[in-house]
Amino acid sequence: MDACHLLLGRPWEYDRNIDHNGRTNTYSFLFGGVKITLVPSKPNEPVPSPSGTLLTLNQFEDELEAEGEIFVLLWKEVTKEVEIPQAMVPLLKEFADVFPNELPDGLPPLRDIQHHIDLQPGAQLPNRPYYRMSPREHEELRRQVEDLISKGHVRESMSPCVVPALLTPKTDGTLRMCVDSRAINMITVRPGDEWHTAFKTREGLYEWLVMPFGLSHAPSTFMRVMNQLFRPFIGKFVVVYLDDILIYSATFGEHVNHVRQVLTVLRRDSLYAAIKKCVFMVPKVLFLGYVVFGEGIQVDESKVAAVRQWPSPITITEV
Structure with a gap:
């Protein structure tokens, strides 16, 4: 049974010859020879909201006395640490100034490409x-x-x-x-x-x-700067899209050398990277929404999980 709101005005009361009881707030009338009485809905009783897993001191003492042994789980947020391979540690120490915790004060150097409005x-x-x-x-x-x-x-x-x-x-x-x-x-x-x-x-x-x-077109200006800086490397071992830089190599030795060349360009042109957003020497990496690896690219599973897990329709309405 469904419930809904109805507005019963004076014309309806007149047509049905309604009797209204002001004390009980009820309306009575005859319909098909049967007396019908409309009563107000009962007010909803406030439901106390649960306090979750919080216990008062007395409740805790009662539980301790009843059980004799209590285990406490302490929740603490853990920040994800960037895993740096040992082979990359000396190189990153050498270019530590490229990965500052805070950007240095002052303006960046003037470049060949300037942004105009x-x-x-x-x-x-x-x-x-x-x-x-x-x-x-x-x-x-x-x-x-x-x-x-x-x-x-x-x-x-x-x-x-x-x-x-x-x-x-x-x-x-x-x-x-x-x-x-x-x-x-x-x-x-x-x-x-x-x-x-x-x-x-x-x-x-x-x-x-x-x-x-x-500003509109600001990303395109930044993209032109990045393409100009990394032009000698693009298509050989570097892919650049705005501030995302992907370095790929065939061997371990080549990769260390390629990373060194990219970090040298960043240092030379006063560009900086966030170490917590970097990954080094991995067989596959998430880049621009795709998983890139040696055999090619594939779709990020997290992007299509909702479609893959969508339940099969069982009714005409769901279809």
């Missing part, structure tokens, strides 16, 4: 208000902006072209600052110049001195 003639410059945030989000955004200022990556701005900054969650639970550049992207041909990159927070306006990825 040209506005369409007559385009209206956006000037959007900052996004409302919770106190925790606002404090995190302020901290990240101050950190970027101290590193010399952004500076205060007086630009008339302003878009809001916001925070998005990362896979590790932390928050990443992003700039909502949709408005500026809609009126730009090539992104880049400093005053076009201004963003707004509650504290004021700031503009980038390095290229943010939020």
Whole structure:
């Protein structure tokens, strides 16, 4: 039996000659010679929410007295350590400056490829208000902006072209600052110049001195830089896509030499890598959503697990 809500108004009460009892909040009427009484539904009794696995001190003492022996499981988050083969340890120590815990302060060196922004003639410059945030989000955004200022990556701005900054969650639970550049992207041909990159927070306006990825075509400019730097290696033992670098080799000795050449280029051009995101000397690796190994590529099983495990339809509706 299904239940639903009905609105029974005055016309219905008049047509059915309804008797209403104000004390019991019931409505009575005759239907087919039978007296029908509508009663209100009983209020749902609040169900106390379970406290999970938490015990009070008295409950714990009672359990200890009753059982005599209790095992305690302590849950602790464990960060995944990067496994580095022993053969790679000396090489990584030699290039330890390529894997800093924090990016160094200051601007990167000027490169042959520069990022430019040209506005369409007559385009209206956006000037959007900052996004409302919770106190925790606002404090995190302020901290990240101050950190970027101290590193010399952004500076205060007086630009008339302003878009809001916001925070998005990362896979590790932390928050990443992003700039909502949709408005500026809609009126730009090539992104880049400093005053076009201004963003707004509650504290004021700031503009980038390095290229943010939020601008349209910014990834393509970064891709051109990477292709220029690794052109001698691409197609021989390196595949590059944005900030993902895949190094492949036929032998162990070749691989160590290839990794050394790539790290030398990164050091020479002041580019840096995150050691926790790197894997070394493995027979297969996850790259751009595919599993790459010596015999070719295959689909990442985690991407197709939902389809593989989809139950077979047993009714016409499920089909």
